[in-house]
Amino acid sequence: MTAAPTDTRHVVVIGAGIAGLAAAHRALGRGARVTVLEASDRVGGKLLPGEIAGVRVDLGAEAMLARRPEAVDLARATGLADRLRPPVTTTAAIWTRGALRPMPKGHVMGVPGTAAALSGVLSDDGLARIERDAELPRTEVGDDVAVGEYVAARLGREVVDRLVEPLLGGVYAGDAYRISMRAAVPQLFQAARGHASLTEAVRDIQARAAAATPQTGPVFMGIQGGVGSLPLAVAEAVRAGGGEVRTGNPVTELRREADTGWRIVAGDRVLHADAVVVAAPAPVAAGLLGAEAPAAAAELTAVEYASMALITLAYRRSDADRLPEGSGFLVPPVDGRTIKAATFASRKWGWIADEDPGLMVLRTSVGRYGETEILQRDDAELVAVSRDDLRAATGLDAAPVATRVTRWDDGLPQYPVGHHARVARVRDHIGKLPGLAVCGAAYDGVGVPACVASAHTAVDRVLGEPRGVEEVTAHPVPGAQGGTGE
Template sequence: MAGLAAAHRLLQRGARVTVLEASDRVGGKLLPGEIAGVRVDLGAESMLARRPEAVGLAREAGLGDRLQPPATATAALWTRGALRPMPKGHVMGVPGTAAALAGVVSEEGLARIGRDAELPRTEIGDDVAVGEYVAARLGREVVDRLVEPLLGGVYAGDAYRISMRSAVPQLFEAARTHPSLTEAVRAIQGRTAAAPQAAGPVFAGLEGGIGTLPPAVAGTVRARGGEILLGTPVTELRRTAPGTWRITAGGRVLTADAVIVAVPAPAAASLLRAEAPAAAAELAAVEYASMALITLAYRRADAAALPGGSGFLVPPVDGRTIKAATFASRKWGWIDREDPDLVVLRTSVGRHGETEVLGRDDAALVAVSRHDIEQATGLSAAPVATRVTRWTDGLPQYPVGHHARVARVRDHVAKLPGLAVCGAAYDGVGIPATIASAHAAVDQLLGDPAGVEELTAHPVRSLDGGAGE
C-alpha cells in the first residue's frame, strides 16, 4: 500500500513512475477475498477515519461513495469468564479515572488506579515501554486486562516491550508534561473532544472490503501513465552515478533518477546493504510478528447465540488462544446485505514470540477458534465455510527506541540523493500512517519540507483493525 500511495502522489506531481511488485497482486496486507459467496477482507478490515490520508486516497481513487462507518462500534472484552462491555474513557486502555475500568479490573486494581495522583512524578526520558510505565503508575491489572489486548491487537506484540513514544505518541507527550498519568489521559480526552473531527466516525470501511482499495489506486496509477509490474522482485539496487540508480528486477535492468524503497524491513535491508550499509544494519534488526486470521461463516439461524456488538478482545492473561473476534456481519452492513442468511465472524491468533499456535494446521486453528467462540458466546453450531489466512512476519514491532532507530535509518538514507524509504516499519502500522510515510518519502525526494512534516501533524494511532485485528 505504501508503494502504491507513493506512486499515486508522484504522478500527481508530474513524475514518471514504475512500480515493481514482487508478488502477483498489489496491496500487501490489504487482501480481498470471499467466503460462502460473500466478499470479505482477509487482511486489514478498517482504517482510521479521523486521519485524512486513507479516506482521502480512497476518494481520489474513486471510492468515496463506498466509504462506510461500522454499523456498530460497540465492542466487548472477554475476561474473567464473561463478555464485558469495553470500558469508555481511556486512551489505548489507560484510564483517566478509576471508574472507567469498573467491572474489568478488581476492587484492588481500581484502588491502585486511584493512587496515581499521590505518586511522585515519573521521569520518562527519551522513551519507555507502554506496559512498564502504565504498570508503575496504575498497576499491572490495567496493562494485563486492557492495554495488552488493545496494543496486542494492533501490533501482535507485548505491551511490556512496545514503545510508548512510537505506539501511543500523544500519551507519551502528555505524560511528560503532567504530574500524573490519569491527569495526562484527561488532558488528551479534553483536546480530542474539542477537535473539529471528533464528531465523525473513528473508523471507516469500504463496501466490498478494504481490500478493494489497492486495486482502485493501482487503476488510478495506470490511468495516469504509471507502470505497475507484478511478479517482479527487485534483487539489486545500485547507485551508478550521482542522480542515477540501477535496479535489477525480474531478470531485467531498469534505471531511474530516484527510488522509493517501500518494502518490509528485512527486504529493505537486503536492497540497501550495498549502498547504505548502516541503514541496512538498522533495518535488519527490526523484528516482526506473525499472525493468522480465521474467517467463519454460519447459517444465521444457527448463530442466534451471538451477543450484540462488533466483537470482542481477549486479554492474554486469561490464557485463551484467540486474541480477538470480529462479528463481521454485524460490524459491516454491506457484508450483512450480501447474504442475509449468513453470519460471518473472524478471529485472530498469534502474537510476537508465539510459535506453537501458528505451527498448527488450518483445521486445528479453525477448531480452536470455534472452541473459544463457543466458550465466549455459546455458539456451538458448525460453520458452513471456513478460511485461514496466515500473515507470516506480517506486523513490524515497535520496541523502546524504535523512533531513534527510524531516525538513524532516515539519516543514513538521506545521504544518498534520490533515495527514500517508507512503509509500516517506520511511523505506524495502520493504513493512514503507512500512506503518510509514503507521502513524506515523495516530498523528501521532491524537496517539499512541508510534506515531510505531515508525519508529525497527525499523531500515530494505528487501531486499523477494529476489534483488535
C-alpha cells in the same frame, strides 16, 4: 483540478503494498514517470480482498482510521468515494474473568483516567491501585519508555494485562511491556511528560479533545467489498495515469550510477531511475540497501516482526442468534485463551450483511509477538480452537458452513522502546543519498493512513516539496469503482 506539470524524472517504487502504491500515485500526480516493481504475484500487501460462502470479505486489514485523512482521501481520489462505509456499530466488549464485559470508555489505548466503570474488568485490588496513582512520586518517561512498564508502575499490572495489552495487541500483535509509548501512543507519551500523575495525564488528553473543535464523521471507515479493494483501485489508477505496475518482479540489486541516478535489477530487466522509493518490509529493504546504505541496512535488519493468522468463519444466521450485540470482543492474554480477538463482521459492516442476509460472518485472530506454537498448527486446528473459544465466550455451538485461514507470517513490524530513534537514524543515513527514500509500516505507524502518509513524505523527499496543492493530481479510474480481486 489543475493538471500536474510534466516532470521528466523516472521514479521506481519497490513494493506494491498500499505504501508503495500510494507513493506511485503521488509521484505520478507530481508529473513523474513511474514504475512499480512487486516481487509477489499480486498488489496490496497486507490488504487482501477475498470471499467466504459467496460473500466478499477482507482477509487482511478491514478498516481505516478516518480521523486521519490520508487513506480516505486516497480512496476518494481513486474512484472509491461512493463505496466508503462506516461501521454499523463500534460497540465492543472485552472477554475477561469468564464473561463478556462492555469495553470501558474514557481511556487512552486502555489507560484509564479514573477507576470508574472498571468494576468486573479489574479486581478490587486493581481498582484501588489506580486510585493510588495520584499519591505516587513522579515517574519520568525519559526519551522513551515501554507502555506496559510505565503504566504498570503507575496503575498496576492489572490495567496493563486486562486493558492495555489486548488493545495494543490488536494493533501491533506485540507485547505491551516492550512496545514504545513514544511510537505507539505518542499523545500519552507527551501528556505523561507534563504530569506527575498518569490518570491526570489521561484526563488532560480527554479535556483537550473535548475543548477542541468537535470532529464530525466516523472514527473508522471501511469500503464496500473490503478495504482490500483500495490497493487494486490505486494500482488501476496508476496504470490509467500512464504508470507501470509490474508483479512477479523481485528486485535483486539497487546501486547508484555515479551521480546521475539509480540502477535497479529485477530479474533479467535493468531499469535506470532518477529516484527510488523502497516500500518493502524492513528485511527486504535491508537487503536492497546493503550496498549503498549499509548503516541504514544494519538498522533495518534489527526490526522484528510478529506473525498472526486470521480465521474467517461463516455461519447460518439462524445458528448464530445467541451472539451478543456489538462488533465483537478483545481477549486479554492473561486469561489464557487462544484467540486474541473476535469480530462479528456481518454486524460491523452492513455491506457484508446485505450481500447475504442469511449468513453471519465472524473472524478471529491468533498470534502475538513471541508466540510460535499456535501458528505451527494446521488450518483445521486453528478453526477448531477458534470455535472452542467462541463457544466459551458466546455460546455459539453450531458448525460453520465455510471457513478460511489466512496466515500473515512476519506481518506486523514491532515498535519497541527506541523505535523512533532507529527510524531517525535510518532516514539520516538514507538522507545522504540523493533520490532515495523509504516508506511503509516499519517506520511511522502500521495503520493504512500512516503508511499512505509515509509514502507521501518519501515522494516529496525524492522529488522535492511540492510548491502547491495543485501540483498533486488525482488519477481516478475512469467509470470504475475499483476491483475486488475475485
